[in-house]
Amino acid sequence: MAVNPLPENVYITSLDWAASWARSNSLWPMPFATACCGIELMATASSRHDLARFGAEAMRFSPRQCDLLIVAGRVVMKMLPVLQRIWMQMPEPKWCISMGACACTGGVFDTYSVVQGVDRFIPVDLYVPGCPPRPEQLLAGVIELQNKVKRTGTINGREFAQRTQPMGPTPFDREELIRIREANEQLTILR
Amino acid sequence: MPFEVADLAETTASEKEYLWTINFGPQHPATHTTLRLILTLDGEKVVNCVPDIGFLHSGFEKLGEHLDFNQYVTIVDRMNYISPMANEIAWHHAVEKLLDLELTPRCKYLRTICAELMRLHDHLLNVGTCALDLGGFTAFLYAFYQREKIYDIVELASGQRFHTSYTRVGGVLFDVNNAWVDKVREFCQGFRAVHDEVHKLLTRNRIFIDRVQGVGVLSKEDAINYGCTGPIARASGVLRDLRKDEPYLAYEDFDFKVIASKSGDCYARYLVRMAEMLESVKIIEQAIENIPAGPINVDPETRAVIPAKPAVYRSIEGLIQHFEVIMPNRGSGSPREEIYAANESPNGELGFYIVSDGTSRSYRARCRPPSYVHFGVFSHMIKDHQLSDVVAVLGSINIIAAELDR
């Protein structure tokens, strides 16, 4: 929870700037590497495309020590509660990159078990498309996130308190279910 | 996902209350992506291990029923993502067997070179992550740098580093030129030196040997009974290699050895993989010097592959052949039969069971994943080992979660 003890009419812009600058240049990623994008994430962290140049060297596997969750790879129904739990365990301030087509929208896998986009269930800050995204694309994504943090970051995480609505596609509801059923019937007719 | 302690058969006796049950969860650096182990420990010793999988089950086999033979190769690619082209080669091997297509010699050599490059890819990653899990970060970086070089080669041939979807029914997507041949040659020349360095870092390293020798022993009878194939079975003494027993592609033209060992522990698996890498380089070097000239795809008359674009635009026969293949219901289907065909993928025997109903879509595309069967042996291998051996054994059996769960 973002704690905001300052009253509404007090702004500390220089401290915000300093804190965001420091945070953006030392984002510690939590690699939630499920599938193929995980290998490209490892390739981004290894010698040729070095992620450590951008401050993101310390890939700690404990969510308590990280501030950037990189969801790399497809997330399946069985794995989603695990992902949500890890997101809740990460302390503020935290950001999320959804890497790869499967994490962004489900990718090629429009099937019964793959979640069609991680942003339906956890809040995502940056999407990196690709299947898998090239390491250069991921680096561009990390730089973009660093710019976002520098632009909008506050020292006490005030920018997160306003995001009370889910930003992804609407979750399970009756219209979606009807649409799924109709789409499935169409599939049978075409065969 | 909720798993009750009462479900584990061994812990219901009251005198066994001192046993710990810990969760080696789906998110863990050493689990090579999403596997879960529920370990019952007596202090540090593993008494029982129940694997829980399915955290990456994406419905591959169901997708196979809705996609064309050529479209499905994009999905099959994403199974063993450490060696993507090996899956494609295995899939199209099965499809071409079903359709009774004989590949051109040039295509066979190209696919053989790609399959061996993918074998290097997989073994390099396995050796690297095995070392990484046990604390040796340097070997991991060396291995990954060589993999980057293989990515460059693959990118030059197909346009993508990874998930290339390079093979097609009856051929491959693009032909290769002399620049590619030079690049492969250069890679092979540089590879042996790096292999030597990794060998020097790990093979006689006291710490590495202490952690992997005698750990996770799998006897020959157990290996056969549990269905193990590939380097794991060969490290236990089972002399089976589909490249020699049931030769496919161009393997009969090359001179290479099948590496096996008798001890069946993690160290043997590591050594088998290291030696197989050198054999793969030998095959690539022989193949790259002798690639036959000629067409890369089969003749378009067989209705399996579309003709080259100049023929389509400039001749009526080319146009008709293109039309016959691309339009559905024009007869470019398949026999109404079922077939099982397997390849020696880097991880073991990767087989496909295809049931066809006469159209160009499979009715059922079942993949026989080597990782799935190997993970079934895991709980047998890990009994009475220490907790830290779990990591060593898991690394050595090379479980790729996407192949495990499909």
Added chain:
Amino acid sequence: MSFQTMLEAKFPEMGLKFSEFRDNRRVEFPAALLADVLHCFKVEGGFDFLVEITAVDYLEYEGSKDRFGVIYVLVNTATGERAVLKTFVNDPNPQLPSACPLWKSADWLEREVYDMFGITFVGHPDLRRILMPDEFSAFPLRKDYPLKGRGERHNFTVLTRAES
């Protein structure tokens, strides 16, 4: 086909059909003979390696009589011979004897067939779902289950940024 002579001697006139396609040597037989046929393959044929157990749902296949076909692929490591066995089961309550006492690789392979198709294996030590979550109610690879599922993949809580 050496196993053909062995099987014809042991099970004469019991409905075994032998065929060969490309290089797959196949035999089909009724489900009642499964346990005996598998035992014969292992003990007398020397087929010590079970490669694969899988199933096919023939619901939408023209000209099929039974609903599920269950396929076993066996290999003899000494001679390198391969055999593809096929048997059929039907709805409701498709059931077969388990191959676990003969080959331990059947353990997980049968669990997957159960998970995906609902075919139970009598005598299996631990038959429960392996790939789908335990509380999943349908059998995904059956032909009457749609590719995109019935909404199970959307049925989770949504976390918003302000509260998590």
